[in-house]
Amino acid sequence: MLSTKGSVSREVTRLRSSAMASQKKLQGLVAATVTPLTSDGKINLSVIGQYVDYLVDKQGVKNVFVNGTTGEGLALSSQERKQLAEEWVNQGKKKLEHVIIHVGALSLPESKELARHAAEIGASGISAIAPFFFKPTNKGALVAFLREVASEAPHIPFYYYHIPPLTGVKICIEDLLDGIKKQIPTFQGVKYSDTDLLDFAQCMDKYNKEQFLLLYGVDEQLLSALAVGATGAVGSTYNYLGQANNMMFQAYANQDFALARKYQFCIGEFLSFVFKLGFGVAQTKAIMTSLSGIPMGPPRLPLMSASEEFITKAKAKLDSLPFLTTYPAK
Numbered sequence: 001m002l003s004t005k006g007s008v009s010r011e012v013t014r015l016r017s018s019a020m021a022s023q024k025k026l027q028g029l030v031a032a033t034v035t036p037l038t039s040d041g042k043i044n045l046s047v048i049g050q051y052v053d054y055l056v057d058k059q060g061v062k063n064v065f066v067n068g069t070t071g072e073g074l075a076l077s078s079q080e081r082k083q084l085a086e087e088w089v090n091q092g093k094k095k096l097e098h099v100i101i102h103v104g105a106l107s108l109p110e111s112k113e114l115a116r117h118a119a120e121i122g123a124s125g126i127s128a129i130a131p132f133f134f135k136p137t138n139k140g141a142l143v144a145f146l147r148e149v150a151s152e153a154p155h156i157p158f159y160y161y162h163i164p165p166l167t168g169v170k171i172c173i174e175d176l177l178d179g180i181k182k183q184i185p186t187f188q189g190v191k192y193s194d195t196d197l198l199d200f201a202q203c204m205d206k207y208n209k210e211q212f213l214l215l216y217g218v219d220e221q222l223l224s225a226l227a228v229g230a231t232g233a234v235g236s237t238y239n240y241l242g243q244a245n246n247m248m249f250q251a252y253a254n255q256d257f258a259l260a261r262k263y264q265f266c267i268g269e270f271l272s273f274v275f276k277l278g279f280g281v282a283q284t285k286a287i288m289t290s291l292s293g294i295p296m297g298p299p300r301l302p303l304m305s306a307s308e309e310f311i312t313k314a315k316a317k318l319d320s321l322p323f324l325t326t327y328p329a330k
């Protein structure tokens with residue numbers, strides 16, 4: 001009896017692991033989605049279907065990262081995060097390839113609950129930032145936290161979300177990856193939102209055998225990350241500059257480095273312009289509303305809406321760079 005039970009559960013584990021292995025490999029662009037809000041500040045689930053179609057049909061982006069920084073995940077309640085996760089998974093069925101849910105939170109029980117929920121609803125993967133009020137001060141503490149979170153979703157990939165400019169947690173990823181699979185069996189990679197390309201390159205080189213996925217998260221430097229071997233990227237600008245970034249990926253793959261640089265420089269010109277005006281989640285939402293026609297609404301306090309002046313100037317700048325928004329016919 002016991003051995004039958006044991007072999008059934010081994011079989012279930014084997015099937016689940018092979019389901020994980022057979023999932024299409026995550027590569028290319030992943031849009032860090034914004035969270036649509038109504039004008040009175042409630043989450044607006046009614047436009048997620050339209051949002052999925054816009055990403056797939058107009059931007060050529062088939063992967064999303066939900067409830068992250070751009071999605072104001074840490075400003076949402078757990079209930080809102082779960083509703084958004086469910087809507088993205090449901091609307092993304094048969095259209096999106098990967099729906100990764102960010103489940104990081106300041107409290108471990110909350111993060112575990114969100115991880116469990118994401119697994120139950122059929123998310124393709126989960127990711128978590130380091131808690132940033134009481135911070136882990138060393139690798140052991142960080143891994144212990146992440147292990148507890150990841151173990152709530154034992155059959156889907158886990159990505160550590162490294163974003164030291166916002167969390168203040170600066171544990172070196174080259175060190176973090178050493179032996180991580182033994183501690184977190186579902187560990188798949190890192191969403192790397194930092195400019196430290198030395199650390200990033202060391203990870204690519206040193207852990208080549210493990211085939212970790214290092215998804216780069218600083219859009220204005222993506223080409224540099226491709227040069228050291230990145231095969232995927234998560235970012236806010238892929239919501240509306242997906243096509244241009246896909247072209248850059250393609251040019252790089254074709255070894256047309258002059259064209260790849262042209263895309264990166266042009267993207268850089270736009271971003272450098274908006275950075276000077278003041279750029280963040282609120283401005284990303286405003287740009288998305290203006291370009292996609294989908295009402296993304298205001299950000300949640302304490303973030304403040306982008307000014308009309310910002311929207312006008314950003315739009316005019318994009319219009320002056322048609323290379324970014326017009327594409328050769330397929």
Ligand SMILES: CC(=O)N[C@@H]([C@@H](O)[C@H](O)[C@H](O)CO)[C@@H](O)CC(=O)C(=O)O
Nearest residue numbers: 032068069070193217218219234235236
């Ligand atoms: C700090 C920040 O928001 N970084 C963005 C970038 O995409 C960023 O908006 C872009 O590189 C422009 O600076 C992403 O790394 C964040 C992200 O992927 C997320 O929303 O989870």
